[in-house]
């Protein structure tokens with residue numbers, strides 16, 4: 307078969323993913339697309355897939371019929387293949403060398419809320435994986451005053467809204483345009499775009515009423531077949547794919563759900579894929595697709611067996627040795643026995659990029675899939691959290707030992723971040739902190755928070771050991787005890803005093819040490835500017851000799867403490883404390899010319 311030029315190749319169906327912030331309507335939108343497609347299909351048109359839903363072009367054309375003056379499309383692609391599970395977690399497993407198996411993405415944004423944290427994260431991920439996207443501005447039915455027109459094209463429904471409602475929607479869309487501009491994207495409502503290579507298209511939709519879905523589908527189809535021709539040109543050859551999920555199915559044992567993005571996969575093909583304990587080489591025993599006439603999402607056991615599947619497709623593979631298969635691993639069908647080693651090497655290299663052990667001080671990351679592991683490590687390293695060990699599978703003794711090694715250097719790195727994995731039986735984690743979360747971005751937040759908390763508490767502890775600048779005045783008429791220890795009423799003129807802080811007079815002479823502080827007869831562990839408190843002072847000190855009523859005293863801050871204060875705790879240096887420091891420097895320079903040198907006051 308001649309496949310010499312791209313233009314002669316037939317096109318396969320583009321693979322579409324849905325991403326966006328929690329609750330912005332990903333699932334609802336996908337369900338609506340599927341539902342709309344099922345309603346519009348002719349019997350036999352709707353092929354079933356595993357892990358994905360296929361919307362045939364005939365359905366898209368029918369839906370887009372009223373739009374033919376706005377979006378003139380003649381479809382060459384057979385349809386669109388939507389990955390069924392929306393969100394980061396599964397998307398991360400759609401790995402492909404240098405990018406993603408997904409050809410295009412729908413970024414769902416609640417138009418009434420605008421971009422949120424995960425919308426921005428999604429964009430980052432899409433950028434990194436080089437996946438083009440369009441924005442579905444969802445929930446337009448929530449615009450105040452919106453009159454819904456079930457399943458109609460957005461443009462039809464829009465013209466039927468009052469000018470005030472139209473304006474409200476335009477304002478909301480404009481808000482998205484601004485937010486995208488801040489992220490360096492030109493964006494515009496789809497019907498106002500002339501050059502789709504320069505602008506991100508915003509399609510107003512409602513997952514609830516189905517408005518805008520015709521345009522969404524028409525654009526996905528039109529844009530992919532126009533701009534991604536090379537990528538979606540079908541190659542006749544052994545299948546290339548990715549393991550989406552590893553499952554234990556009743557009756558089948560361990561199976562893998564696979565997305566094939568290129569070539570043909572046949573029964574009895576030899577396949578190679580990544581496993582926890584090394585590369586797996588096995589033979590396809592059976593290929594399963596959901597039985598027809600059922601919504602594949604609810605079909606648990608109703609599979610039918612097929613002899614072959616053509617890209618792009620979602621299919622369940624039955625084979626031996628799949629128990630330790632790794633989700634997110636590439637999977638290749640091998641054309642001949644001699645090529646097995648070549649493919650094995652390819653997969654080993656691919657896996658080694660994500661699973662590693664480095665001789666650095668950092669945390670341990672464990673996950674159940676390659677995609678999740680990769681996303682986690684990337685995100686952690688971007689936040690400046692180094693990773694020492696990254697691996698797939700349950701938490702083992704080795705992981706604990708590695709985390710302990712890091713803890714010797716940096717105590718807060720005694721962490722095992724675990725994504726959907728648990729410790730093996732009998733593995734004790736001891737002092738190592740085990741942080742679980744089943745949501746990637748939350749796990750990252752948890753790790754970051756833990757590290758910051760440990761650092762913060764260490765900082766507080768160290769701060770507590772410093773002698774800080776403070777200045778007090780002994781109030782005339784408030785001498786309660788003249789010696790052993792002295793007890794006087796003082797006013798804090800600036801900075802802070804605490805028990806154990808040594809005191810000096812204006813000449814820089816040591817006069818004793820704060821023993822206790824009482825505020826309204828209650829013992830307190832500090833007094834700050836403006837407070838009037840009773841202070842006991844110990845040391846060889848007597849009122850009338852070393853100190854007297856009306857005297858001003860300073861805390862005797864060692865040079866090193868002052869430096870640490872400025873280096874690590876600048877945030878606790880108040881303006882009044884700064885004034886005290888200036889005076890202290892003058893006093894102390896008489897005996898130490900280097901005191902307070904270089905401080906940025």
Ligand SMILES: Nc1nc2c(ncn2[C@@H]2O[C@H](COP(=O)(O)OP(=O)(O)OP(=O)(O)O)[C@@H](O)[C@H]2O)c(=O)[nH]1
Nearest residue numbers: 327328329330331332333334444445448512513514
């Ligand atoms: N009015 C209105 N409500 C919607 C629309 N789309 C979704 N919703 C509602 O918004 C809520 C969240 O929708 P989901 O589809 O679960 O959102 P999701 O993004 O898949 O959420 P997660 O899977 O939790 O991330 C649900 O209560 C939906 O009914 C819409 O277009 N209009």
